[in-house]
Amino acid sequence: TAGITQAPTSQILAAGRSMTLRCTQDMRHNAMYWYRQDLGLGLRLIHYSNTAGTTGKGEVPDGYSVSRANTDDFPLTLASAVPSQTSVYFCASRTGGTGNTGELFFGEGSRLTVL
């Protein structure tokens, strides 16, 4: 069972370049999320989407954008990367709606280094 697939696993990026982190889930979950994890700060919510066609801002949305064209995909784009965006990025999903058990299912993470 694939669950959530993130790509790339790891990437080094020059400052000022753009980058899209991909996230695909095969569980037909309504809600999807992007978090960044930094030492001592835990996971911070960047953007989320409760259902296809809608998105919302989390705690740290600046410098990031997302889209949710369909149920399965939730890409995260850095339009012009800066070194402070060096982090490990996790995509997550859950059922949402009346079937919402609350549990988030996480991908394996994407490690991004901006130089």
Add this chain to the structure above:
Amino acid sequence: AQSVTQPDIHITVSEGASLELRCNYSYGATPYLFWYVQSPGQGLQLLLKYFSGDTLVQGIKGFEAEFKRSQSSFNLRKPSVHWSDAAEYFCAVGLNDMRFGAGTRLTVKP
């Protein structure tokens, strides 16, 4: 806005000893509370959750947590720690935009 505080950055316990990890939350309504565990290089796995009802909830791997509304706390406990419990533990609050604490790293001494 909801928020979570985990006061302990790092805890070391001996194998077989009891464990309590602290979590305090701020939430405007009835909280949805969670504990997740992250092993090195891995994503997060749900240990347990509280939505309503019995304030003592049981989870996987022998963990339990108690919701105390008066103290705005949701502490995680385990009566006897195993070496395989060494990991990072995160408390989280919310539903549609879940917020996580900074985490507590657990080291288990042999």
